Amino acid sequence: MRLAVLGWGNESRGDDGLGPALLARFAAAAWPETTTIEDYQLQIEHALDLEGADCALFIDAGKNTPAPFSFYRVIPRRSLAHTTHALPPEAVLAVYAEVEGEEPPPAFMLCVRGESFGLGEGLSPDGAARLEAAWEFVQALMRERSLEAWDEMARPFLSFAREPTAGGRPAA
Amino acid sequence: MLNLETAQSPHKLRQVAIEPVSRVEGHGKVTILLDEENRVHQVRLHIVEFRGFEVFIEGRPYWEVPVTVQRLCGICPVSHHIAAAKAMDLVAGYGPLTATAEKLRRLLHYGQLVQSHALHFFYLASPDLLFGFDSDVGARNVVGVAAAFPELAKRGVLMRKWGQEVIRHIVGKRIHGTGCIPGGMNKALSVEERDALRRDADEIVAWSRESVALVIRLCETGPKYYKNFGESRANMMGLVDASGASDYYHGGLRARDADGGTIFDQVDYTTYQQVFQEETKPWSYMKFPHIKALGAEKGWYRVGPLARVQVCDHLSTPLAEDERRKFVAFGDGKPQHGALLYHWARMIEMLNAAEMARDLLNDSDIIGTDLMADKGTFRGEGVGVIEAPRGTLFHHYRVAEDDLVTYCNLIVSTTNNNQAMNEAIRSVAARFFNGREVTEGLLNHIEVAIRAYDPCLSCATHALGQMPLEVDVVDADGALVSRGRKG
Numbered sequence: 191m192r193l194a195v196l197g198w199g200n201e202s203r204g205d206d207g208l209g210p211a212l213l214a215r216f217a218a219a220a221w222p223e224t225t226t227i228e229d230y231q232l233q234i235e236h237a238l239d240l241e242g243a244d245c246a247l248f249i250d251a252g253k254n255t256p257a258p259f260s261f262y263r264v265i266p267r268r269s270l271a272h273t274t275h276a277l278p279p280e281a282v283l284a285v286y287a288e289v290e291g292e293e294p295p296p297a298f299m300l301c302v303r304g305e306s307f308g309l310g311e312g313l314s315p316d317g318a319a320r321l322e323a324a325w326e327f328v329q330a331l332m333r334e335r336s337l338e339a340w341d342e343m344a345r346p347f348l349s350f351a352r353e354p355t356a357g358g359r360p361a362a
Numbered sequence: 363m364l365n366l367e368t369a370q371s372p373h374k375l376r377q378v379a380i381e382p383v384s385r386v387e388g389h390g391k392v393t394i395l396l397d398e399e400n401r402v403h404q405v406r407l408h409i410v411e412f413r414g415f416e417v418f419i420e421g422r423p424y425w426e427v428p429v430t431v432q433r434l435c436g437i438c439p440v441s442h443h444i445a446a447a448k449a450m451d452l453v454a455g456y457g458p459l460t461a462t463a464e465k466l467r468r469l470l471h472y473g474q475l476v477q478s479h480a481l482h483f484f485y486l487a488s489p490d491l492l493f494g495f496d497s498d499v500g501a502r503n504v505v506g507v508a509a510a511f512p513e514l515a516k517r518g519v520l521m522r523k524w525g526q527e528v529i530r531h532i533v534g535k536r537i538h539g540t541g542c543i544p545g546g547m548n549k550a551l552s553v554e555e556r557d558a559l560r561r562d563a564d565e566i567v568a569w570s571r572e573s574v575a576l577v578i579r580l581c582e583t584g585p586k587y588y589k590n591f592g593e594s595r596a597n598m599m600g601l602v603d604a605s606g607a608s609d610y611y612h613g614g615l616r617a618r619d620a621d622g623g624t625i626f627d628q629v630d631y632t633t634y635q636q637v638f639q640e641e642t643k644p645w646s647y648m649k650f651p652h653i654k655a656l657g658a659e660k661g662w663y664r665v666g667p668l669a670r671v672q673v674c675d676h677l678s679t680p681l682a683e684d685e686r687r688k689f690v691a692f693g694d695g696k697p698q699h700g701a702l703l704y705h706w707a708r709m710i711e712m713l714n715a716a717e718m719a720r721d722l723l724n725d726s727d728i729i730g731t732d733l734m735a736d737k738g739t740f741r742g743e744g745v746g747v748i749e750a751p752r753g754t755l756f757h758h759y760r761v762a763e764d765d766l767v768t769y770c771n772l773i774v775s776t777t778n779n780n781q782a783m784n785e786a787i788r789s790v791a792a793r794f795f796n797g798r799e800v801t802e803g804l805l806n807h808i809e810v811a812i813r814a815y816d817p818c819l820s821c822a823t824h825a826l827g828q829m830p831l832e833v834d835v836v837d838a839d840g841a842l843v844s845r846g847r848k849g
Contacts, residue, residue, distance in 0.1 A: 200433055201433075202418070202430075202433040203433075227536075228536075228537060229536065229537055230433075230437075230439060230537055231437065233481060233522070234481060234484070234485050234518065234519050234522055235477075235519055235522045235523045235526055237519060238519065238523055277485075285485075285515070285519060288515045288516065289515060289516045289519050308414070309414045309415065309418050310414070310417075310418045
């Protein structure tokens with residue numbers, strides 16, 4: 191399974207650095223057929239990074255999201271916010287569908303809850319602990335590297351039913 | 363004229379709050395205060411300011427700053443990178459940049475403009491423009507244009523990707539790049555990198571031109587609507603070169619009034635503190651800069667694409683200049699102040715930037731290796747100003763002899779546009795609020811006005827979280843009258 195892993199955040203913003211921190215471990219592990227992409231934030235061009243992937247994994251910090259982390263499927267959903275400053279994974283998948291004219295690869299979100307996001311801060315103690323918990327989970331994911339296994343591993347998180355992330359309303 | 367910002371008797375007013383909640387930062391909030399007859403009396407756009415950024419920078423070595431400031435904003439790190447580098451050129455005492463270094467910085471900046479404007483137009487603005495605003499005006503006429511949208515969406519992504527590739531090749535990495543350093547650049551552009559970018563440059567220019575044509579077609583479906591939506595007469599400001607052409611990288615400051623008269627011209631931006639006053643208001647963390655000589659009430663101004671295309675005398679490239687003239691003709695030669703016209707101006711600038719980037723890629727200096735200027739005496743103070751995608755961006759630093767930053771002042775584009783955005787939303791609220799409740803239509807229109815400016819929402823943090831739009835109607839006693847929620 192060719193895997194595209196996208197992690198984003200700002201390491202100078204406390205727990206917002208959870209995404210890049212986890213992605214750095216992913217990159218260091220150098221798992222085969224795994225591409226890692228880091229950015230400050232998710233944007234439309236990241237749809238192109240999904241080309242050729244059998245599966246996408248999005249990694250970000252969350253606020254007021256389940257602790258220590260949540261893991262769930264994400265599906266394409268066009269959204270329109272009042273700013274270009276926030277693009278959720280669902281929207282990137284929708285952009286992929288628009289641009290490529292085909293369904294995007296199956297995609298999952300690993301969202302690690304953060305607590306403190308102050309400028310100039312490092313990870314909070316809670317954030318650092320959750321990074322370790324998430325890393326253990328990632329290693330389990332990579333041992334069971336199939337969509338079926340990942341869906342099964344996402345099942346315990348289903349109780350955290352949630353709306354699509356920071357994207358605002360769907361386009362008219 | 364009714365002052366819609368500051369009510370005379372706020373205790374008698376009803377408050378309507380529109381607030382996307384639970385972003386870590388970067389949420390905006392609109393407060394509408396009504397008078398006793400339910401007319402819009404006061405409107406305020408609250409945006410989280412770049413709080414703490416100056417403190418974040420102070421105490422750091424000056425040579426580190428152009429890299430560090432990229433973390434101030436996840437959407438335009440390159441703008442901060444270049445503005446800080448320009449300031450540090452002066453701080454460190456460097457002379458004029460080498461031809462190659464300046465051209466590389468310019469190419470980097472134009473790449474950033476293309477990718478930023480493409481993102482805004484194709485992702486954020488085009489749904490508004492193509493699918494209407496819950497309005498009957500022009501809605502039916504744009505159906506044919508909407509049919510063409512899937513291909514346009516693809517172009518938008520590819521144009522943004524090209525701009526990102528320009529950035530990657532010049533600074534060496536997709537993010538955390540270190541291309542600009544005090545005195546020049548730290549990496550040359552290889553022939554292979556130049557050729558890779560040049561391969562698609564003509565197509566990017568062609569697509570940019572077609573994007574302008576699309577906006578024109580849309581505006582022609584309802585000219586009065588596009589001209590008047592979110593209209594607020596404002597002074598305008600931007601950088602121009604000695605010939606009067608818009609210059610996004612370097613130039614003198616020029617300001618015109620709402621009728622096009624010159625307020626000042628070719629002002630040396632290092633003297634900005636003599637020209638501008640940064641006013642604070644008790645209800646907002648964001649400052650309200652204005653032209654000192656005109657005072658706070660008359661001295662506020664607009665920056666960004668809509669200001670720039672009207673402040674300049676001409677644009678430096680033929681296709682963009684041709685489009686600028688069409689824009690001027692649309693307003694019968696008079697300055698235009700409608701918020702939606704930002705989109706048109708933005709596409710003209712994207713074409714301008716694409717043409718300039720293509721020309722630089724065909725310039726042999728761009729692959730030169732003479733990257734550093736001669737160093738003179740350490741000056742310890744510097745101001746760097748550029749025209750970032752959203753408008754004029756000021757970086758000002760003082761550095762002690764131990765090379766550590768002791769003072770930092772940033773005026774970002776959105777701060778420069780603060781009052782102008784407030785005025786645009788006032789215009790929309792005054793026109794579309796029915797005096798009783800916040801309707802879906804009003805919400806949409808306010809969002810459209812905010813989107814036109816694409817304010818920077820201090821988004822260096824962007825953790826996942828729900829981003830609903832909450833609307834509270836609260837009476838003068840604080841009782842909740844009604845509540846709406848979106849998202």
